[in-house]
Amino acid sequence: MEITPKIQEQLNQLNDKFTAINQNTSTHLEGLLWAKPITYWDYIQTDALLSLQTQRTTLPDEMVFVMYHQVNELLFKMILWEMEQLCHTEQPSTVYFTEKLGRISRYFDMLTTSFDIMKDGMEPEQYLKFRNTLTPASGFQSAQYRFIEFSSTDLINLIDNRFRATIDRNTPYEHAFEHLYWQAGGKDYQTGEKSFLILEFERKYKKQFLAHMEEYNTINLWRKFKQLPEADQKNPALVAAMRHYDVTVNITWVMGHFNAAKKYIESVPGNHEATGGSDWKKYMLPKYQKRIFFPELWSAEEIENWGA
Numbered sequence: 001m002e003i004t005p006k007i008q009e010q011l012n013q014l015n016d017k018f019t020a021i022n023q024n025t026s027t028h029l030e031g032l033l034w035a036k037p038i039t040y041w042d043y044i045q046t047d048a049l050l051s052l053q054t055q056r057t058t059l060p061d062e063m064v065f066v067m068y069h070q071v072n073e074l075l076f077k078m079i080l081w082e083m084e085q086l087c088h089t090e091q092p093s094t095v096y097f098t099e100k101l102g103r104i105s106r107y108f109d110m111l112t113t114s115f116d117i118m119k120d121g122m123e124p125e126q127y128l129k130f131r132n133t134l135t136p137a138s139g140f141q142s143a144q145y146r147f148i149e150f151s152s153t154d155l156i157n158l159i160d161n162r163f164r165a166t167i168d169r170n171t172p173y174e175h176a177f178e179h180l181y182w183q184a185g186g187k188d189y190q191t192g193e194k195s196f197l198i199l200e201f202e203r204k205y206k207k208q209f210l211a212h213m214e215e216y217n218t219i220n221l222w223r224k225f226k227q228l229p230e231a232d233q234k235n236p237a238l239v240a241a242m243r244h245y246d247v248t249v250n251i252t253w254v255m256g257h258f259n260a261a262k263k264y265i266e267s268v269p270g271n272h273e274a275t276g277g278s279d280w281k282k283y284m285l286p287k288y289q290k291r292i293f294f295p296e297l298w299s300a301e302e303i304e305n306w307g308a
Contacts, residue, residue, distance in 0.1 A: 055130075061122040062130040068118045069139065072111060076144035079107045083151040087219045094232040097224060098241065104221075105245045112248055115256035124267040131264070136197050139257075140185055143205045150212045152221045152249070153293035160184055161290050173213050177206070181289045222294055239297055246293045251286050251307050258284045 003011075018025045041047065052070065055062045086092060086100040149158055155176055159167050163179040186198025194202075202209075225233065225242060232238060261284070286307025295303060 056133040057130040059126045059130045061126040064121050065118065065127070065130070068114075068121075071114075073142065073144060075107050075111055076142065076148060079104050079148055080144060080151065082107075083148070083221065087151060087216060087221065087224060089224075091227060092224055094228050094235075094238070097228060098238060101221075101238075101241055101245065105241065105248065108245065108248045108253060112252045112256050115260050119256075119260035119263055122264070124264055127264045128267065136195070136200075138197055140182065140197060141201045143201075143208070146182075146205070146209060147212055148249075150209070150220070151216050152245075154220065154222055155213055155217065157293060157295065158291065161288070169217075173210050177210060177213065181291055184289075185284075225294075242294055243297055246297070250291045250293065254284055254286055255307075 014028070015025045018028055053063060053066050055066065082100050082103045086097065089096065092100075154169075155173075156164060156167060156169070158181055159176065159179050160181045160183065167176055167179060183198070186195050186201070187193065188195070228238075290303065290306045292298060292303065292306060298306075
């Protein structure tokens, strides 16, 4: 085959690439001779991915529950992937910011419109049997979801509404961590004692949470928005996109989750606790915590009626 000018240029570029990292170009080219062609299943790791669905019971609908939550975690990873790029861009342009925000929002839109898969996709009788084998695990323990929250907003907006007045940007991260809104879902209201659910969650992830809180303290999504030109911060379309993300994560997504849980947990008389034993209504319902990522983009009346 004739070595065309284009091929020669590509060979020169490869040589420059490998020379820059002190590698022998000839060795790498020879390696290509023996490399297998890539296939879809090797690239996507299909076999490995499909081997990760392990039931704890013989009830068929448990597989729906497992796979649905795994899909959620994959989408959380996609969201964090976009957030990491945006938040670590020193001075993002408005175009870049808008593109990344659009991607993040589309992933969450997909999540919020998917709850019917779980809400209407399992027989309550089966769910109420296999859920007992999940105790004390809970969706509360999704670390990626916590990372998304820390990456989205200033930490004060994630503090339990009852304690926000006592915490500011100079508060030690360890103290702020103890007053995050979701701590209320893992503590006994009478004694303040932490449940096994939250103790295990903290044992596994607390160091990572504290590090992420500090890392994103000044580079979260809200802070990147405030770096944009002032005129762009007032652009109606961009403001609407920010508000859409805020509502989607903190109301629509939460209520979708709440309604799915409510259907199954309250489908029979008796104990209506979540699998982890949390006070799931006060933990989940937006009207209790008024969790808002971008409060400056909402009126006082809108904040007052948040999640009503």
